Amino acid sequence: MNYTLHQLEVFYKVSEKQSITKASEELHLTQPAVSIQLKNFQEQFPIALTEVVGRKLYITDFGREIAEVAERILNEAEAINFKMRSYGGALTGRLKISVVSTGKYVMPYFLSGFMHTHTEVDLLMDVTNKLQVVESLEKNEVDFALVSVLPNHLKLNNVALMPNILHMVANPKYYEKIRLSKKTGVGDTPLIFREFGSATRGAMEGYLKEREIILGKKIELTSNEAVKQAVLAGLGCSVMPLIGIKNGLQSGKLKIFPMKKLPIITTWNLVWLQKKKLSPVATAFLEYIENEKNQIINADFKWLEAYGNN
Template sequence: MNYTLHQLQIFQKIAELKSITKASEELHLTQPAVSIQLKNFQEQFPIPLTEVVGRQLYVTEFGMEIARTASKILREVEAINYKTRAFQGELSGRLTISVASTGKYVMPYFLSGFLRKHPGVDLVMDVTNKSLVVESLERNAVDFALVSVLPEKLKVNTVRLMPNSLYYVAGSTMNLSVTTPKKVLFEKVPIISREAGSATRAAMEHFIAQRKYTVKKTMELTSNEAVKQAVLAGLGCSIMPIIGLRNELKSQKLKIISVKGLPINTYWNLVWLQAKNLSPIAKAFVEYLEAEKEGIIAEHFEYLE
């Protein structure tokens, strides 16, 4: 047999995604190139690795065994690369972070300088809702989590980064102002919310329940970006973080409606389990944040003031 690491990487990705098209997109290769490599890889085995039923690609049981072995080989190769950099005096390895969805507007700015300083560090960042972020932290599946509400049942260490403020936001086409009765804002205007498990959704529901508003029309969407687009389209209003609205507020496509009790103010915190033994990379990242966070906030988030 004479297969290459490149072929192992391609087949492992095809087995993971069950699609040549998706594998080519993720690997930044053309679809014909991936198909050719799959064909060349298959020719080295007497047993089929994949099969096509209708227009759907399936990986055979034998193919899944090969894919699992390929994953182990690729991890070992990755470890060799990390060790080589380490012997050259470079910080190298993988940094894993789970980020509450709105945090995607925050975390990249706190990572960019660190990754430029340490090119041997690979980043894996999962963006999802708060409940899944906390779950990944609890399972010790990640080095860090970025949350705006600290998990209650876990003992964690924290680095406080920056404020997270939620406002009542409307599209410019909505005929609403500071004089609009507050009950109208919640009981007559459709309210757009995040999905269950989202910290933004929990904060909104707590605010509404405290004031005993009866929300009659709601729409549930699974990302802050989707909520923003729905508000822009005039489908309703929402209580949402200002962090992702800079351009829309500046262009006056969105407007903030003043409501007593708002904004809801929390902080973005990078957290990790107290019992976790941080890797050298993770320790270096914590030290970097402690030293640089104020400068990063001043440079990139001054507009929040």
């Protein structure tokens, strides 16, 4: 056999995603390049690693076993690289963070200074919804997670970073006022929701339940950015975190509509499992956060104060 680390990486990613298209996106390669590497890797085995049923790719039992070995080999190879670099005296290793989707407007600011200081550290930040973030914590796949609602069933340590403020917003070009009532009817304002599993959706549903509001027209979208664009386009209104709509508010294309029981204020928390043995990189990052978080908030998030109590 004469397979390469690159072929192992390609096959492992294909097995993880069960898709050549998704694997190519993750690896920043073209689909033909991934297909060629997968074919070359397969030719070294007498048993099929993958199979296609209909138009869907599946990993065979043998392929899953090879993928597990490939993951171990790739991790060991990565460890060798980190050890080599650490002999130069630099902090080396990988920092893995899972972030709820709205957190993408927050976490980069708390990472930037650390990554500029420690140039030998690799960063893997997965941006997804709350359910998947919690799952990554449960499986011990990440060092830290950024959430605005703490999961009750996990034993976690946490560092509170900053407030997460949610207001009812709409495009004033389309809405002079927002009508929400305990009974539906013509003229009720359409509400735009995030997908199931989103913490923002949970906050919005909790608000409606508390006020005993019965929904009229409802729109559901699968990302915070999609919700923002829909609100900008006048499709409806939504309870949204201010952190993601700064430009819309400052340009006047979005407006906060004062409503009873709003704003909803939660807290962005950096969390990790209590049983987690933090790596030197994770420990250094935690120290950085505890020392620098106030300066970061004052430098990058002071603008929130202008909208916090509208």
